[in-house]
Amino acid sequence: xxxxxxxxxxxxxxxxxxxxxxxxxxxxxxxxxxxxxxxxxxxxxxxxxxxxxxxxxxxxxxxxxxxxxxxxxxxxxxxxxxxxxxxxxxxxxxxxxxxxxxxxxxxxxxxxxxxxxxxxxxxxxxxxxxxxxxxxxxxxxxxxxxxxxxxxxxxxxxxxxxxxxxxxxxxxxxxxxxxxxxxxxxxxxxxxxxxxxxxxxxxxxxxxxxxxxxxxxxxxxxxxxxxxxxxxxxxxxxxxxxxxxxxxxxxxxxxxxxxxxxxxxxxxxxxxxxxxxxxxxxxxxxxxxxxxxxxxxxxxxxxxxxxxxxxxxxxxxxxxxxxxxxxxxxxxxxxxxxxxxxxxxxxxxxxxxxxxxxxxxxxxxxxxxxxxxxxxxxxxxxxxxxxxxxxxxxxxxxxxxxxxxx
Numbered sequence: 280x281x282x283x284x285x286x287x288x289x290x291x292x293x294x295x296x297x298x299x300x301x302x303x304x305x306x307x308x309x310x311x312x313x314x315x316x317x318x319x320x321x322x323x324x325x326x327x328x329x330x331x332x333x334x335x336x337x338x339x340x341x342x343x344x345x346x347x348x349x350x351x352x353x354x355x356x357x358x359x360x361x362x363x364x365x366x367x368x369x370x371x372x373x374x375x376x377x378x379x380x381x382x383x384x385x386x387x388x389x390x391x392x393x394x395x396x397x398x399x400x401x402x403x404x405x406x407x408x409x410x411x412x413x414x415x416x417x418x419x420x421x422x423x424x425x426x427x428x429x430x431x432x433x434x435x436x437x438x439x440x441x442x443x444x445x446x447x448x449x450x451x452x453x454x455x456x457x458x459x460x461x462x463x464x465x466x467x468x469x470x471x472x473x474x475x476x477x478x479x480x481x482x483x484x485x486x487x488x489x490x491x492x493x494x495x496x497x498x499x500x501x502x503x504x505x506x507x508x509x510x511x512x513x514x515x516x517x518x519x520x521x522x523x524x525x526x527x528x529x530x531x532x533x534x535x536x537x538x539x540x541x542x543x544x545x546x547x548x549x550x551x552x553x554x555x556x557x558x559x560x561x562x563x564x565x566x567x568x569x570x571x572x573x574x575x576x577x578x579x580x581x582x583x584x585x586x587x588x589x590x591x592x593x594x595x596x597x598x599x600x601x602x603x604x605x606x607x608x609x610x611x612x613x614x615x616x617x618x619x620x621x622x623x624x625x626x627x628x629x630x631x632x633x634x635x636x637x638x639x640x641x642x643x644x645x646x647x648x649x650x651x652x653x654x655x656x657x658x659x660x661x662x663x664x665x666x667x668x669x670x671x672x673x674x675x676x677x678x679x680x681x682x683x684x685x
Contacts, residue, residue, distance in 0.1 A: 282684050292328035293511075295547055300511030303469075307505035309685045319681045320407035320620075327356050327388060327508050327550035330400060333676050335554045339399070339669050346395050346658035346666070352587045352648025353397045354641065355388025355551045356508055358404035359630075362637045363617035364442045367592035369610055371491035371539075379442055381636070382589050383644055384617055386597075386607065387508065389584025390549035394645045395659065395666070401641055402670040403677070408620060410630040414667050418659065420635045424642025425649075425656045434636040444626040445616035451540045452498070452518050458531045459538060461498045461518045468502035474515060479603055486600045487517050487541060490608055494519040497530035497538070508550060515543040540611040545604060546577050546597060577605035587648045 289301050304325040312318030323330070334340065340347035354361075363384040398421060402414055420433040452461050463471055474480050484496055498518040504510050520529035521537035529535055548570050556570035571577065581597040594610040618633060646652045659666070 285680060285684050289326060289329060292326075292332060292553060296511045303505045304510045305684050307510065311506065316407060316409050318685050319678065320404075320409070321506060322681050322685065323404060323407045323677065324358060324360070324507050325510055328553050329680065330403075330673070330677065331396070331551050332553035333673065333680075334396060334399070337672070337676065339673065340393055340395065340554075342669065343395055343662050343665050344658065346655070346662045347393065349394060349649070349655045349658060350391065351394045351645060351650070351655070352584070353390060353392040353394055353551060354383045354588065354644060355390055355392075355397070355549050355584075356385060357383060357397050357401040357637070357641055359408045359620060359633060359637065360618050361385040362633075362640060363445065364438075364615055365589060366594050366610070366612040366615055367589070369594040369596070371494065371541075371610070379614060380589060380592075381438060381442075381640060383640060384588075385508070386581050386584045386588060386595065387544075387546060388550045389588060390551055390580055392549075392551050392555060394649065394655070396551070396554060397641060397645065398659070399666065399669060399673060401638065402666070403673045405630070405634055406670075406674050407677075408630065410634060412631045412634050414670060415663065417634055417638045418663060418666065420638035421642040422656050422660060424639035424644075425646050425652050425659070426642075427646060427652075430636070430639055430643075433639040434632065436632070441628070442614070442616045444628060445618060445622055446614065447616065447619075447622070451516075451611060451613075452538060454533060458528075459497050459518060459520070459535065461500060461516055461540070463500060467504070469505055470501070470503040470513070472501060474499040474501055482600060482603060483515055483543065486598060486606075487519070487543070487608070490596060490598065491519055491539075491541070493522055494539070495522055495529060509544065512545045514545065517541045517543070542607075542609045542611060543598075544607045544609060546581050546607050547605075548572055548577065549580065574599040574601070574605040581605070581607060588644055590647070 286298060286301055290298050293301060308318050308321035308325060312321050361383060364379045364381055365384050367378055367380060402417060405412060423432050450462060452459055465471055474483060496517055497520050501513060501515050503513055519539050519541060520535055523529050552570045578597040578599050585593045585595055596608045598606050598608055600606055649655055
């Protein structure tokens with residue numbers, strides 16, 4: 280299979296993206312990775328449906344017995360950089376005093392499916408992330424989370440210290456020309472421009488202010504990211520300030536302490552759909568929520584996923600915004616911290632420590648979405664050898680695909 284054939288196939292898996300967007304994903308991985316493994320990890324992150332399409336084509340789950348047939352709620356895209364600390368409060372709803380929880384922090388792809396596929400994706404992921412950690416030990420931590428055992432059995436360090444180490448010190452806004460403005464970093468974002476230049480400005484502003492009725496919009500812009508699972512999608516960022524009783528414009532108040540940043544991110548069907556739905560080039564079967572492109576069904580799926588992943592408390596809110604589609608409204612709390620491999624290296628956090636913690640968290644998440652977690656844990660334990668063999672096979676298959684495009 281040559282490069283163009285792979286790109287064309289990815290286009291069938293990403294019908295909402297142009298071939299140019301897919302080529303940008305590949306170019307980003309090629310230019311950003313300093314070695315082959317780093318480039319492959321970036322592609323692994325960017326081309327999520329390709330993983331599930333290969334699972335279906337190779338009939339991987341059929342070789343895992345009952346473990347491959349057990350259904351439950353899945354994360355969809357578990358990898359090392361899709362976990363982190365999220366804030367449970369939402370300032371727009373007057374709940375700013377929440378707490379931080381370590382969870383799977385990307386709700387885009389969660390859906391009803393086969394939890395063992397989640398486990399396989401995570402076991403494959405850390406090979407591309409440059410770790411050779413013992414898969415038996417990783418599975419052990421997954422099973423402890425699945426069985427409801429304490430997190431300390433896999434991670435006994437301070438979670439507060441870990442959050443501080445992973446925190447991104449970068450500012451999202453700055454004081455500029457007598458008012459507060461969002462920082463526009465052209466090195467990170469492409470297609471960066473003000474929403475004032477966007478035809479959907481009024482619709483977007485109304486949606487944000489409806490979610491945050493006591494706030495006023497100080498600044499906004501639209502952007503694209505080239506890398507990651509959301510690469511190529513047009514997103515929006517807003518800087519808001521709480522309205523004050525005085526007539527003064529809060530956006531021009533240098534001492535303003537009520538500023539918040541909100542992102543609006545498009546939500547589509549779960550990237551796990553190739554494993555379940557033969558959707559063809561365009562629409563998925565409308566009867567299946569997992570494959571549906573209908574905004575209301577997408578919102579319902581993402582809402583449930585937030586509930587499962589975060590235990591019912593989240594600062595994120597999925598919205599249907601006619602006629603634009605489904606979006607995730609995400610409050611960018613400065614204390615939140617996503618796992619970043621580069622940040623781990625800077626802070627000397629060992630990958631094996633993070634793998635154990637994330638495997639436990641994945642098992643804990645599956646526990647919430649399974650009717651009978653303990654029998655499933657026994658099935659996973661029984662099929663360890665087959666799971667490890669399937670992991671190696673998926674690594675080989677993906678390496679072959681990646682080698683044709685980079």
